[in-house]
Amino acid sequence: MTSLRRLLDSALARLAEVGAEPGDDEETRLQKALLVLIAILILPISGIWAVLYLAFDAWTGWVAVLYAVISVASIAVFARTRNFDLLLNIQLLAIALAPTLSMIAIGGFLPTGGVGFWGILAPLGALVFRGVGSGIRWFVAWLVLFLGSGIAAAVLR
DSSP: OHHHHHHHHHHHHHHHTTTOOTTOOHHHHHHHHHHHHHHHHHHHHHHHHHHHHHHTTOTTHHHHHHHHHHHHHHHHHHHHHOOHHHHHHHHHHHHHHHHHHHHHHHTSTTTTTSGGGGGGHHHHHHHHHHOHHHHHHHHHHHHHHHHHHHHHHHHHO
């Protein structure tokens, strides 16, 4: 058990170094590590989402798969380019769009069990990484997207 713990700690430490540059100050290094680790920790959730929806023949499970592919690809691009703003924008957009837009195909607020609420992570991420103004703008965008997806589902039903 101790070796498994050591292996996990080592893997997390290496992941936290993705995108780090020698000239980064401590806050920048922490922000980069936090974003990469959050993106990695959300991947199992998207995996569960994909398996559950695909098991019930809901094609929207592929939205979760696409989210995971985009997330992993953005981390790979970040490891190569060190472009933190690009990584952050991709992660915020992916988490805002994937669960929220999938509500349309499933049938709206109630049939999805509120899966669109996961999109609230985008404004929260913007708040953490860019500040209050950005968090408010992302919240308004997510709210319009969330309500619009629910209404679109009701109209299309």
